Amino acid sequence: MxxxxxxxxxxxxxxxxxxxxxxxxxDIKSGDDETQLTRATLAMxxxxxxxxxxxxxxxxxxxxxxxxLFLGPEDIQLGHGEPLSDTARVLGRYGDAIMVRLxxxxxxxxxxxxxxxxxxxxxxxxxxxxxxxxxxxxxxxxVGDFDxxxxxxxxxxxxxxxxxxxxxxxAGIDLTVATPPAYGVDDDVLEKAAELGSTPxxxxxxxEAVADADVVYTDVWISMGQxxxxxxxxxxxxxxxxxxxLLSSTDAKVMHCLPAHRGxxxxxxxxxxxxxxxWDQAENRLHAQKGLIVELLEE
Ligand code: CP
Ligand code: NVA
Numbered sequence: 001m002x003x004x005x006x007x008x009x010x011x012x013x014x015x016x017x018x019x020x021x022x023x024x025x026x027d028i029k030s031g032d033d034e035t036q037l038t039r040a041t042l043a044m045x046x047x048x049x050x051x052x053x054x055x056x057x058x059x060x061x062x063x064x065x066x067x068x069l070f071l072g073p074e075d076i077q078l079g080h081g082e083p084l085s086d087t088a089r090v091l092g093r094y095g096d097a098i099m100v101r102l103x104x105x106x107x108x109x110x111x112x113x114x115x116x117x118x119x120x121x122x123x124x125x126x127x128x129x130x131x132x133x134x135x136x137x138x139x140x141x142x143v144g145d146f147d148x149x150x151x152x153x154x155x156x157x158x159x160x161x162x163x164x165x166x167x168x169x170x171a172g173i174d175l176t177v178a179t180p181p182a183y184g185v186d187d188d189v190l191e192k193a194a195e196l197g198s199t200p201x202x203x204x205x206x207x208e209a210v211a212d213a214d215v216v217y218t219d220v221w222i223s224m225g226q227x228x229x230x231x232x233x234x235x236x237x238x239x240x241x242x243x244x245x246l247l248s249s250t251d252a253k254v255m256h257c258l259p260a261h262r263g264x265x266x267x268x269x270x271x272x273x274x275x276x277x278x279w280d281q282a283e284n285r286l287h288a289q290k291g292l293i294v295e296l297l298e299e
Contacts, residue, residue: 002295006112006119008105010129010163011196015170017295022137025284025291035294040066042293043095044122045087045111047073047102048224052258053122053130056285057099064290066096088114096297103225118296120289125225126186128160131257132167133288135217138281139173143215143253146171152213152252153177154206155240155265156233157185160219160257165200169193175200178209180236206240210250215277217255218242218265234264242266244273253277 002021004012013021027033042061044054054070061068073079078087084107091098092115100119102108105126112119121129136146143149151168153161157179165185168175169192177185177200184202193199203209210216221237222230242254242265254266254275262268271278 001298007129007292007296008108008112008119008121009127010132010167011170011192015196018136018167018170021133021291021295022140022288024295025133025137025287028290028294029287035298036065037096037294037297038065040064040096040297041094042066042068043071043091043098044068045071045078045091045098045100048123050101050122052282052285053101056289057122060286060290060293064293084110085114087111091115092117097293120292120296123159125223126159127163128257129163130285130289130292131160132163133292134281134284135164135255135257136167136171137284137288138255138277139215142277142280146173149173150212150214151175152209152216153200153218154209154216154242155179155218155237156183156221156223158183158223161185162189164217165189165193166196168200169196169198172197176203176209176213177201178203178206178240180204180240182236206246210246210252213250213252215253215255216242216247219257220259220261221265222261237265240265242270244269247275255281258282
């Protein structure tokens with residue numbers, strides 16, 4: 001059992017609970033933990049597209065002996081004028097948990113406020129904590145003990161990056177963040193990171209960030225909903241691509257939450273090459289979320 005009812009961002013749980021969720025995930029992955037949540041139902045509400053989040057949650061619920069149902073906004077009354085609060089109250093009475101992928105983080109908090117069932121953030125414009133669970137599980141498996149890891153975030157400082165900053169602070173991972181000046185991590189996230197343990201080193205120089213890194217992480221430059229910013233963002237992120245030239249001075253592993261845009265934030269060579277952890281990272285969404293769900297729902 002976790003102290004929190006909802007998982008709206010990674011810091012809704014404590015550092016020791018984070019360690020417990022990751023250990024649980026590893027045990028479920030290895031087969032040592034065969035916990036079942038028979039007949040548990042997860043309602044999944046999506047305002048944006050998804051491959052990994054949708055399929056890993058649905059598969060995870062099936063493997064745990066439960067069930068997940070996909071709800072696009074057009075499929076339910078939410079897309080036809082029913083308020084978020086009413087939707088949350090009703091879904092929370094049917095389901096054992098609700099997973100939501102929305103644009104506005106405030107909308108997620110409104111759903112959490114009105115739902116009796118736990119609400120899990122499956123990505124908002126500000127946060128992607130389920131991704132962070134999988135990222136940390138992957139680092140622990142492939143890079144090393146958290147207190148010995150030097151990580152670099154190179155790219156946009158939005159949702160995936162922000163939850164990763166908080167997760168690294170909680171796990172004790174030494175992190176450097178390189179973003180273009182206008183695309184940094186929000187100040188309130190840096191303040192939270194300081195409260196949780198440590199603030200990352202902040203730079204606008206990708207070479208500085210990767211120099212001592214054991215693992216380098218990036219995400220798309222044009223996030224879902226930002227398609228109209230494509231031109232200005234491609235200009236702003238020039239020099240931030242993960243390519244063999246940038247990585248030539250290091251043996252660092254490479255992570256990407258996917259989907260990737262080859263030729264933009266990462267080259268095909270790097271994504272497909274020996275450094276890449278991305279497929280294990282994607283698989284770990286399944287195991288990490290199973291660890292989270294059993295810790296959230298178990299009596
Ligand atoms: N990483 C991630 O959340 O992928 P999807 O958008 O496919 O769910
Ligand atoms: N930053 C990306 C992450 C996708 C998983 C987006 O918001 O589209």
